[in-house]
Structures are given as C-alpha cells and as structure tokens.
Amino acid sequence: MGNLTAHAGISSVWFLPGPDSPYGRRMSQTYEFVVVANRLPVAAETAEDGTITWVRSPGGLVSALEPTLRREPAVWVGWSGRYAPDPYSTGDLGVELEPLPDGVGPCPLVEIELTREEMEGYYEGFSTSTLWPLYHDAIATPVYHRHQWEPYVAVNRRFAEQVAEIAAHGATVWVHDHQLQLVPGMLRERRPDLRIGFFLHIPFPPVELFLQLPWRKEIVQGLLGSDLIGFHTPGGAENFLAVTRRLLDVETDLDSVTVADLSPAGGKRRVGVGAFPISIATGEYEAIARTAEVQDEAASIRAKIGNPKHVLLGVDRLDYTKGIDVRLKAYVELLEDGSIQPGEAVFVQIATPSRENVEDYQKLRDDIELMVGRALGDHGVLGAPPIQYLHQPFTREELVAFYAAADVMLVTPYRDGMNLVAKEYVASRIHDDGALVLSEFTGAAVELDGSFLVNPYDADGVKQAIRDAMAADPEDLRRRMTRMRAQVENHDVDAWAKSFLDALEAPQ
Numbered sequence: 001m002g003n004l005t006a007h008a009g010i011s012s013v014w015f016l017p018g019p020d021s022p023y024g025r026r027m028s029q030t031y032e033f034v035v036v037a038n039r040l041p042v043a044a045e046t047a048e049d050g051t052i053t054w055v056r057s058p059g060g061l062v063s064a065l066e067p068t069l070r071r072e073p074a075v076w077v078g079w080s081g082r083y084a085p086d087p088y089s090t091g092d093l094g095v096e097l098e099p100l101p102d103g104v105g106p107c108p109l110v111e112i113e114l115t116r117e118e119m120e121g122y123y124e125g126f127s128t129s130t131l132w133p134l135y136h137d138a139i140a141t142p143v144y145h146r147h148q149w150e151p152y153v154a155v156n157r158r159f160a161e162q163v164a165e166i167a168a169h170g171a172t173v174w175v176h177d178h179q180l181q182l183v184p185g186m187l188r189e190r191r192p193d194l195r196i197g198f199f200l201h202i203p204f205p206p207v208e209l210f211l212q213l214p215w216r217k218e219i220v221q222g223l224l225g226s227d228l229i230g231f232h233t234p235g236g237a238e239n240f241l242a243v244t245r246r247l248l249d250v251e252t253d254l255d256s257v258t259v260a261d262l263s264p265a266g267g268k269r270r271v272g273v274g275a276f277p278i279s280i281a282t283g284e285y286e287a288i289a290r291t292a293e294v295q296d297e298a299a300s301i302r303a304k305i306g307n308p309k310h311v312l313l314g315v316d317r318l319d320y321t322k323g324i325d326v327r328l329k330a331y332v333e334l335l336e337d338g339s340i341q342p343g344e345a346v347f348v349q350i351a352t353p354s355r356e357n358v359e360d361y362q363k364l365r366d367d368i369e370l371m372v373g374r375a376l377g378d379h380g381v382l383g384a385p386p387i388q389y390l391h392q393p394f395t396r397e398e399l400v401a402f403y404a405a406a407d408v409m410l411v412t413p414y415r416d417g418m419n420l421v422a423k424e425y426v427a428s429r430i431h432d433d434g435a436l437v438l439s440e441f442t443g444a445a446v447e448l449d450g451s452f453l454v455n456p457y458d459a460d461g462v463k464q465a466i467r468d469a470m471a472a473d474p475e476d477l478r479r480r481m482t483r484m485r486a487q488v489e490n491h492d493v494d495a496w497a498k499s500f501l502d503a504l505e506a507p508q
C-alpha cells in the first residue's frame with residue numbers, strides 16, 4: 001500500500017439539502033483508501049433525554065482494523081448506531097440527522113443513514129436471521145424471507161452508491177463482512193476503475209448448506225465484483241470456490257475465479273480467493289499486560305474471588321455461536337461429579353451485550369442466565385460462589401487484567417470465523433503460563449496448536465479437556481504457551497492487513 005493518502009484531512013462529512021434524496025445530499029471529498037463496513041468504528045448511544053454519547057463500537061471488526069487505520073489514512077463508511085427519521089412514516093421530508101461531531105473515531109467517517117425499518121430488514125433480518133446462522137453451520141435455523149432480502153439489496157446499493165461518490169479514481173476499497181456481500185458487484189458496475197477487496201469475518205459454509213439460500217447466485221455474483229476475496233481459513237476459501245463452480249459457469253483454480261469483465265475494456269478478469277487469518281495487535285496486548293497496574297489488577301481480581309486454586313475464564317459477545325452453554329454445562333458437571341471440589345475453582349464468564357433487539361438473542365440471554373442461576377443455586381457456597389457472571393462491556397485494560405488472572409481460558413464456539421479472544425489471551429500471558437481450551441471449529445484452532453482442542457458437541461471431551469488443562473504440568477503448559485505466543489507475535493493484525501492489501505494491490 002505505502003503511499004495511500006486521503007485527499008484532504010477532513011474529519012467528518014457534511015450535508016446539504018438536495019432534491020435527489022429525502023435526507024439531503026452529502027457533499028464530500030474523495031479518498032484513495034475507503035474502508036466499508038456495516039458499523040462505523042464509533043457508535044451513538046442515545047440517552048433517555050435524547051443526548052448522544054459516542055462510544056467505540058463493540059466486536060472483533062473494529063478491534064482488528066483500528067491498528068491499520070492508525071497507519072493508513074482512510075475514510076470509513078458505515079452506519080452510526082442512530083436511526084434516520086423515516087420520511088415516509090413521518091411525512092416530513094426535511095428532517096435530517098445532525099452531522100457526526102468532528103474528531104470522533106480513528107479516521108474520517110461517512111455515515112450511511114438508515115431508518116429503523118431498514119435496519120430491521122437488512123441487519124436484524126437478512127444479515128442476522130438468515131446469513132449469520134446459515135454461515136455458522138445452521139446452529140440456529142436460518143429464515144428465508146423475501147421482505148428481508150429486498151432491504152438487504154437496497155441497503156447494499158446505498159453503500160455502493162456512497163462509496164462510488166467518495167472514492168478517488170483508481171482508489172482501493174476494502175469491503176467487510178456478510179452484511180455487504182452485494183457491494184463489490186454493485187460498486188464495480190458503477191466504478192470499474194476501483195481496486196475492490198472483500199473480507200468475510202465469519203465462516204463461509206459448505207456447499208450443501210449455502211445452496212439453501214434462495215438468493216445464492218446473487219450473493220456469489222456480488223462477491224465476484226471484487227478483485228480479491230479473503231476468508232479466515234483455507235476451508236472457507238475452498239467452500240467459496242466449490243459454491244462458485246457449482247452455481248456459475250466460470251473457470252476456477254486453487255486460488256482464483258476467472259469471470260467476464262463487464263467494463264468497457266471487456267475480456268476476462270481474475271478474482272483472487274484466499275485465506276488471510278485475522279489477528280490482534282499483539283504488541284499492544286503484551287505491553288498492557290506488562291504494566292504494573294494490570295498485573296496488580298489481575299492479583300486483585302483473584303483476591304476478590306477468594307484466591308481459588310483455578311480461575312477459569314470465558315469472554316464472549318453473548319451469541320449462540322460462542323458455546324457459552326457448552327462450557328457452563330461442562331463446568332457444572334465437573335462440580336457435580338466431584339472433579340472440582342467446592343472452593344477449588346471459580347469460573348468467570350464475561351458476556352458482552354449483543355444484538356439486544358433480536359428475539360433469539362434475548363432468549364439466549366435468558367437461557368444462559370437461567371443456567372448460571374441454577375448452577376449457583378445447586379453448587380453455591382456461602383461467600384464463595386463457583387461462578388461469576390458479568391454481562392457488561394470492559395475496557396481493553398480491564399479485559400487484559402482478566403486474561404492475566406485466568407489459569408484456564410475457555411473458548412468453546414460451535415463455529416467461529418477466527419475468535420480474537422483466544423489470541424488476546426495468549427498475547428496477555430507474558431509469563432508463558434496458562435492453558436487455552438479451544439474449540440476445533442474456530443479459525444484460531446488452525447493456528448494455535450498449543451491449545452487443548454475440543455469438539456464442542458462432545459460433552460465428555462470438553463470436560464476431559466478442562467480436567468487436563470487444570471491438571472497440566474507447568475512445563476507442558478510453558479511449552480504450549482511459548483509456541484502459541486510465537487504464532488501471535490509473528491502473525492499480528494498488521495501482518496494480516498498488510499498481506500491482504502499487498503495481495504489486493506498485486507498485478508493480476
């Protein structure tokens with residue numbers, strides 16, 4: 001990438017009323033590097049009295065891209081977390097959102113304005129109730145609704161139109177994740193001069209599952225508008241190539257698809273397809289973990305929960321793919337069968353609030369909290385509860401203190417694109433100790449070969465892995481952790497972004 005520069009150092013965009021849009025026309029400058037994602041890196045939190053506070057958006061994508069943005073000047077296009085007034089229901093075409101305040105976020109931001117109704121169809125509907133479960137092995141049953149597909153198409157088009165307007169000639173555009181799979185194709189139709197990369201942060205499913213999708217061809221054709229499509233694992237890339245071969249009459253090889261070039265130049269166009277395992281800012285986690293404050297806080301966490309022999313930890317967005325129930329069930333059975341003696345261990349589960357508007361997620365929260373409550377009722381000891389449950393967001397420093405306090409990290413998703421938490425734990429273990437119990441169905445399992453691998457569907461296997469991790473010889477743990485730490489040190493998030501962007505820039 002090297003010489004990418006924004007044309008001007010503006011820190012927000014501004015709006016003028018115009019005849020072509022009910023919200024007003026957006027005036028903006030053009031940029032050489034455009035990041036496009038469903039969410040902006042900052043989100044509006046609206047208080048009851050209507051005041052807005054801007055906070056960092058939750059989740060893995062922002063964690064992953066922030067270090068790159070500090071290095072590469074970019075503009076970020078996405079939704080802000082606040083709803084645009086709906087001109088069709090209010091009948092008021094003149095209402096506009098206030099512009100984003102200057103200086104929020106790590107780079108200039110361009111807001112895609114979406115009404116509550118559009119978000120219900122495009123995000124809570126098609127992205128979250130269709131694509132998310134389908135791409136995660138259909139752990140929950142995907143729903144296929146035409147009235148949700150239509151807003152998905154319309155919102156993808158709005159993103160593509162906005163990017164087409166602000167991208168400089170020949171600019172690099174990096175589109176992220178399953179919510180925006182039609183954007184590459186829609187953008188290429190409008191701007192064949194652009195270099196378009198797409199990265200999928202979640203798994204890409206096997207052919208048999210993907211074929212359920214009524215709009216399967218449209219999705220594949222949308223993705224093929226890219227010059228490069230990246231997945232976390234070779235398995236994801238292989239699944240995509242297999243789906244493409246099955247659905248379209250195009251040539252594929254091990255790492256590309258050749259498609260007809262629809263630009264005026266005509267001919268053929270090569271779309272690269274490959275695995276680019278995402279990572280974390282390893283150095284930053286290590287540096288935080290090395291501070292006296294964080295080490296003191298880790299000791300204080302242990303003390304507050306009664307200095308048990310074993311501290312077990314889970315850190316997840318509250319999502320049914322993460323297998324929080326898997327580890328809770330295993331832990332409770334270990335208490336029941338006497339493998340863990342009363343007072344010997346405490347399991348701390350941190351669950352970040354997530355997608356709270358979606359019914360399945362409200363139910364999941366109820367289910368998990370019921371399990372925690374039951375376990376505390378059945379196995380609680382006065383003054384020494386065996387489980388601590390925190391449904392709260394934490395700062396990075398606070399999370400690292402939890403990682404530093406935990407002897408055993410439990411990462412047990414049914415399916416996960418990568419899982420950054422596993423890598424954050426490893427990076428935070430500056431004394432080369434601690435054990436990682438890791439589901440084999442995470443992208444991280446491909447890289448972290450010093451972990452205690454588990455099949456989350458095998459309840460006895462999960463219990464055994466937790467027993468093994470708690471009983472492991474410190475020298476064995478040191479060897480395992482050293483290997484994993486070398487992996488995350490040599491493959492940090494900068495290396496990930498650089499390898500993707502270098503491949504995107506390389507001549508085809």
Ligand code: ADQ
Pocket residue numbers: 058059060061063064201202278315316317350351352392393394395399416417418419420421422424
């Ligand atoms: P997520 O599903 O959000 O990401 P993950 O990769 O684990 O999952 O990232 C979660 C991030 O949120 C981590 O950086 C973690 O530190 C942070 N976090 C978790 N709990 C928190 C809390 N209580 N307070 C503050 N921060 C918290 C998606 C995919 C993953 C993929 C990433 C990146 O589902 O498979 O690894 O994108 O591509």
